[in-house]
Structures are given as C-alpha cells and as structure tokens.
Amino acid sequence: MSDATTSTRRRSAVSGNDYGYANARIRGMRSRLFDRPFLDRLIEEPSVPRLVQDLTETEYGPDLEEVLIHGLDATNVDVALKNNMVRTFQKIMGFLNPEAAYLVTTLLGRWDIFNVKTILRAKHMHLSIDELKDGLLPAGQLTPVDLEALSSVDDVRTVVDTAATWGLPMAAALRDGHGEFMHTGELASLELALDRYYTEWAQERLSRRGANTRMAQKVLATQVDVANLVMVLRLQSADVEHIDIDQFFLEGGAVITRELYTALSRMSDIDEVLGRLRGTAYGRALDDVSMTYLEQNSISVFERALEDLFTRRTLGIAKGDPLGIGVAISYLWAKQNEITNLRIIVKGKSVGMPVDRVRKELILV
Amino acid sequence: MIKNRLAKWVFGSTFLVTMLLPAMAFAAEAEVVGEWQAYVAKAFAAGLAMGLSALAAGYAQAKIGSAGAGTLAERPEASVWIIVLQALPEIIVLLGFVASILIVNMPVTPA
Numbered sequence: 001m002s003d004a005t006t007s008t009r010r011r012s013a014v015s016g017n018d019y020g021y022a023n024a025r026i027r028g029m030r031s032r033l034f035d036r037p038f039l040d041r042l043i044e045e046p047s048v049p050r051l052v053q054d055l056t057e058t059e060y061g062p063d064l065e066e067v068l069i070h071g072l073d074a075t076n077v078d079v080a081l082k083n084n085m086v087r088t089f090q091k092i093m094g095f096l097n098p099e100a101a102y103l104v105t106t107l108l109g110r111w112d113i114f115n116v117k118t119i120l121r122a123k124h125m126h127l128s129i130d131e132l133k134d135g136l137l138p139a140g141q142l143t144p145v146d147l148e149a150l151s152s153v154d155d156v157r158t159v160v161d162t163a164a165t166w167g168l169p170m171a172a173a174l175r176d177g178h179g180e181f182m183h184t185g186e187l188a189s190l191e192l193a194l195d196r197y198y199t200e201w202a203q204e205r206l207s208r209r210g211a212n213t214r215m216a217q218k219v220l221a222t223q224v225d226v227a228n229l230v231m232v233l234r235l236q237s238a239d240v241e242h243i244d245i246d247q248f249f250l251e252g253g254a255v256i257t258r259e260l261y262t263a264l265s266r267m268s269d270i271d272e273v274l275g276r277l278r279g280t281a282y283g284r285a286l287d288d289v290s291m292t293y294l295e296q297n298s299i300s301v302f303e304r305a306l307e308d309l310f311t312r313r314t315l316g317i318a319k320g321d322p323l324g325i326g327v328a329i330s331y332l333w334a335k336q337n338e339i340t341n342l343r344i345i346v347k348g349k350s351v352g353m354p355v356d357r358v359r360k361e362l363i364l365v
Numbered sequence: 366m367i368k369n370r371l372a373k374w375v376f377g378s379t380f381l382v383t384m385l386l387p388a389m390a391f392a393a394e395a396e397v398v399g400e401w402q403a404y405v406a407k408a409f410a411a412g413l414a415m416g417l418s419a420l421a422a423g424y425a426q427a428k429i430g431s432a433g434a435g436t437l438a439e440r441p442e443a444s445v446w447i448i449v450l451q452a453l454p455e456i457i458v459l460l461g462f463v464a465s466i467l468i469v470n471m472p473v474t475p476a
Contacts, residue, residue: 018431020428020429020431020432020435021431021432021434021435022435023432023435024431024432024433024434024435024436025435025436025438025439026435027436027439028435028436028438028439028440028443029439031439031440032439095435
C-alpha cells in the first residue's frame with residue numbers, strides 16, 4: 001500500500017469530530033457513578049452478601065448476577081466488577097466518533113502493557129493461571145480471549161514468541177527485552193522495553209494537531225512524568241549505585257526532562273529530591289505526604305500520592321471543554337477509580353478489615 | 366467557545382444578515398436609486414434574513430438533537446427537557462421571519 005493511500009485512510013479514520021452525542025451520553029453515565037455517601041454505606045455493610053445486595057440494585061446488577069451463580073464470594077464479585085469495567089469501556093468505544101476512539105484507544109493502550117507485564121511476572125514467578133487471571137484487566141486492545149491464550153503458555157519465552165507469532169505491535173519490544181532478560185534473568189529489562197514501546201507508540205499516534213489531541217498528549221505526558229518520578233524515588237529508596245539509572249528514563253514527559261531526571265537520580269537522598277521538585281507541578285503532592293513517608297518509611301506513599309495526582313488531573317480534564325475528548329477521558333478514569341474503590345471495599349470486607357482502614361485505602365472519593 | 370469552523374461561518378453569516386442587510390435595505394431606500402432596485406434589495410435582504418436564520422437554527426437543532434439523543438440513551442427521564450431544548454432554536458427562525466417581514470413591508474419612496 002502506498003504512503004499516500006495510507007495517509008488518506010488514516011486521515012479519514014480520524015476526521016469525525018462530533019462530540020455532542022457521545023459526550024451527552026457519557027455525562028448521563030457519569031451521573032450514575034457512586035457518590036461518597038453510597039460508598040460509605042457499602043463500607044459499613046456488615047458482610048459481603050449484604051454489600052452485594054446493595055450493588056445488585058445498581059448498574060452492576062447484571063454483571064453480578066452473571067457470575068454469582070458460581071457462588072457469592074469476594075473473588076466472584078471481583079470478577080463481576082472487572083467485567084463491568086470492560087463492558088463499560090467497550091460500550092463507550094462503540095459510540096465514540098472516530099477521532100475520539102483513536103485518542104482513547106491510544107490512552108487505553110497502557111492496559112495492554114499492564115496485562116502483558118502481569119502475564120510476564122506471573123510466568124516468571126510460576127503462578128497458576130487462576131492466580132494470574134485475577135490480575136488481568138482486558139480494557140485495551142487485547143481481548144479476554146487473547147489474554148487467556150497468552151496466560152496459558154508455559155514461560156516467559158513462549159509469551160514473547162506467541163506475541164511475535166500473533167504479530168502484536170509490542171512483539172519487537174518484547175524480543176529486544178528478552179535478550180537482556182535471558183542474560184540477567186531479571187524482568188526489569190522486559191518491562192522497561194514494554195514501557196518504552198508504549199510511550200513511543202502513543203507519542204507517535206498523538207503527534208497530530210488539534211485541541212483534542214493536545215488534551216490526550218497532556219494526559220500521556222503526565223503519565224510519563226509520574227512513571228519517571230516513581231522510578232527515581234524507587235531507585236533512591238533502593239540506594240543502588242552500580243546501575244545506570246538513566247537507562248530507565250522514558251521520553252515524553254511534561255515536567256521531568258532528561259536533564260531533571262538525571263539531576264534527581266544523582267541526588268544523595270529523598271529529601272534532596274523533594275527539595276528539587278518543590279515548585280514543580282509535582283512538588284506539593286509529594287510534600288503533602290512527606291510526613292507519612294517518614295512514619296511508614298515506605299516509598300509506596302509517594303507512588304500513591306503521584307498516582308492520585310495523575311488521576312485527579314485526568315478527572316479534571318473535562319472542565320472547560322464540554323465538546324471535546326476530555327469528557328470521555330475523564331469518565332474512563334472516574335469509572336476505573338470507582339471500580340478500584342469497590343474492589344478495595346469488597347476485599348477489605350472479605351478479610352474483615354476495619355471500616356476506618358478501608359476508608360483510608362480508598363482512592364480519591 | 367465556538368471552535369468548529371462551520372459554526373463560526375454560520376454564526377458570522379447570520380450576524381451579517383441580521384445586522385447589515387436591513388441596514389443595506391434602508392440605505393437603498395435613502396439613496397437616490399430607482400424603485401425597482403429598492404424592491405430587489407429588500408427582497409434579497411429578506412430572503413437572506415429568513416434563509417440564513419433557518420440554516421443557523423437547523424445547525425443548532427442538529428447539535429442539540431444529537432446531544433439529546435445521547436442523553437436519552439442513558440437518561441430517558443430527561444425527555445421533556447430534551448424536547449424543550451430541541452425547540453429553543455426555533456426562536457432564531459422566528460426572529461429571521463419577523464426581520465424579513467419588516468424588511469419587505471418597508472415603504473419604498475421613489476427617487
């Protein structure tokens with residue numbers, strides 16, 4: 001196929017830009033997201049069956065009824081919640097205009113990377129398929145059938161080979177990372193190759209002009225910044241000296257440039273990193289949890305703060321542009337957030353976690 | 366915020382019709398021109414006032430209609446509001462209609 005033909009097809013594939021129908025519909029769906037009082041009611045339910053009873057009266061009802069014939073336990077509720085999320089994402093992709101579908105597919109590509117990473121980790125740790133299934137979330141382009149087939153292979157090498165046989169776009173990155181993996185026996189190289197592949201692929205797809213593309217670029221850039229910052233903080237916490245930290249840098253961030261990343265990674269401790277980040281878009285979020293970090297001495301405090309900041313920014317992206325892609329992006333993140341919160345509540349309830357602890361674990365209610 | 370190129374075009378044209386063409390018709394009458402030129406100018410102005418305001422209303426209704434269909438798909442209880450909103454742009458056509466009648470009924474004074 002000639003370049004001209006490809007270019008024309010690509011242009012026509014992303015030319016639709018009527019957001020009225022999709023955004024109005026998404027706003028209608030958004031009005032059904034749970035508010036704080038409802039989540040409080042769920043948290044205070046005495047048992048999982050009572051909680052499920054409450055959820056059955058909501059839009060999660062059909063998904064719950066579908067899986068609860070296999071038994072009323074936290075695992076099945078978890079499956080129902082994940083099914084609902086996948087079904088909702090697919091429903092939205094079904095009515096978005098071509099431009100919006102193109103942009104959303106690009107941003108949801110991160111779920112494919114997440115799923116492949118989960119499969120690789122599970123294969124590396126020799127987990128069973130059932131254990132692996134719990135961690136998968138087919139919200140990207142890889143279907144549940146694809147993921148099941150990938151999950152059923154024997155080892156990391158077969159996952160890489162299967163991806164190449166299927167002609168997945170990420171296969172080349174997996175092959176590159178696999179060489180290093182064979183040498184070191186550590187998955188970090190494969191995961192890094194996947195992350196790098198995704199950021200490059202997404203940036204290439206988002207290299208067009210237009211207000212909506214810019215908005216999607218902003219989300220991607222924040223995501224890359226957060227990934228780079230988490231990496232810097234993890235490496236600082238691990239206090240590694242013999243590793244070339246720069247190799248973990250992902251291009252395409254908004255604030256964390258390569259120079260800043262290098263400067264941060266060469267700092268002596270986390271206090272210094274926080275001091276350097278003060279005044280940037282991420283400084284305040286990290287400063288706010290620095291005391292908690294001192295109390296818990298766990299880097300996951302910062303990871304959680306950065307993830308929350310990313311989610312909060314993405315949720316707020318719809319403000320000021322009612323006829324753009326922001327409404328869809330914001331809803332997808334809000335839905336994902338709601339499902340995560342519900343899963344936390346169900347898991348917490350099933351293991352008898354105290355109500356206050358469950359409340360603390362919830363993300364951005 | 367008007368971002369769409371077509372929306373800008375329709376808005377601009379309607380503005381021109383409603384503001385400039387009646388003024389042209391008045392000018393045509395005030396200037397020393399023949400009687401038939403004044404009639405032609407008035408008919409032209411009235412036609413454009415009616416036609417473009419109808420196009421603008423159609424554009425607005427198309428947008429409201431698609432958004433309304435989206436809302437109804439998820440919230441059928443909002444149907445009354447959707448119908449009200451769908452009917453609102455008709456006012457634009459009515460204003461165009463009134464403007465065109467006023468233009469047509471302006472007396473023509475022979476030079």
